[in-house]
Amino acid sequence: MKLVSWNVNGLRACVNKGFNDYFKETxxxxxxxxxxxxxEGQISLDHGEEYAQFWNYAIKKGYSGTxxxxxxxxLSVRYGLEEDNEPEGRVLTLEFDAFYLVNVYTPNAKRDLSRLDYRMEWEDRFRGYLQELDKHKPVIVCGDLNVAHQxxxxxNAKANRGASGFTVEERDKMTRLLDAGFIDTFRHLYPDRTDAYSWWSNMPGVRERNVGWRIDYFLASARLAPSIIDAEIDCHVMGSDHCPVILKIEAKG
Structure with missing residues (x-):
């Protein structure tokens, strides 16, 4: 089974930059x-009858969404972490026979860290949510987690220490999540691979020089580790300031 995750930073713009071609190719x-x-209603994607589409929209226009x-x-679909949904459209959970799939766009702490406290509270709720799911069947988590873990x-780790996405607090929450029974599938397979990034600043020349961050992940319940075939980063794919990440796993859905 092949799973792909991509922060498109605006799907309508990304469609104009090759999204559909990549979707078909992958x-x-x-x-x-x-x-x-x-x-809802602002885009129409036609990938044939074999594909079903599920959307979680943010209440705020032009913002977030999964x-x-x-x-x-x-088997089932859940929108958000709570019963009253997430107003920012950040979480979509699909239940399949063999696992739960959780697609997530983690809140950004903001450059001035003004949203760090909210981020910390959200992280605790999200971890608890995943642990509850994991009691019933294995979980695969994918998306933009907005943190470079290590x-x-x-x-540029030294220069960015303490910056949004690389604070001690955010990194510690990621460690706690992994310690709760999950693995970072890419690092599980490639613990020492350097220069492997999924996001680059829009500043001139940054992507060309590969001055990036790895903040897009596939995490999985630790007991799925033997089923993982590969984890990839499609860093050559343009269309967004993020690139797609891929998980290949032995599973029937």
């Missing part, structure tokens, strides 16, 4: 998108 069984930045396009029919996951 031939994923499940394709997850973050930061769709649109409302989507899952899947050829495997889910120094190997960021080009």
């Amino acid at each position: 031939d994923a069984d499940i394709f997850c998108v973050q930061e769709t930045k649109l409302q 989507a899952v396009i899947t050829r495997i029919k889910p 120094e190997i996951d960021i080009k």
Whole structure:
């Protein structure tokens, strides 16, 4: 089974930059998108009858939002962490026979860290949510987690220490999540691989010089580790300031 996750930073713009071509080329069984930045009815994607689409829109226009396009029919779909949904459209959970899939766009602490306290509270709720799911069946989490976990996951660790996405607090929350029974599938397979990033600043020349951060992930319940075939980063794919990440796993859905 092939799963793809991509923060498109505005799906309508990304469609104009090759999204549909990449979607067709990658031939994923499940394709997850973050930061769709649109409302219901503002886009129409036609990938054939074999794919079903599920959308979680933010109340605020042009902001956040997640989507899952899947050829495997889910048993159930849940929008948000709480019963009254997430107003920012950050979480989509699809239940399949063999696992839960959680597509997430984690809140950004903001450059001035004004949203760090909210981020910390959200992280605790999200971890608890995943742990509850994991009691019933394995969980695969994908999306933009807005944190470079280790120094190997960021080009200029020293210069960015304490910056949004690389604070001690955010990194510690990621560690706590992994310690709760989950693995970072890319680092599980490639613990020492350097210069592997999924996001680059829009400043001139930054992406060309690969001055990036790895903040897009596929996490999985630790007991799924033997089923992981590969984890990839499609860093050559343009269309967003993020690139797609891929998980290949032995699973039937």
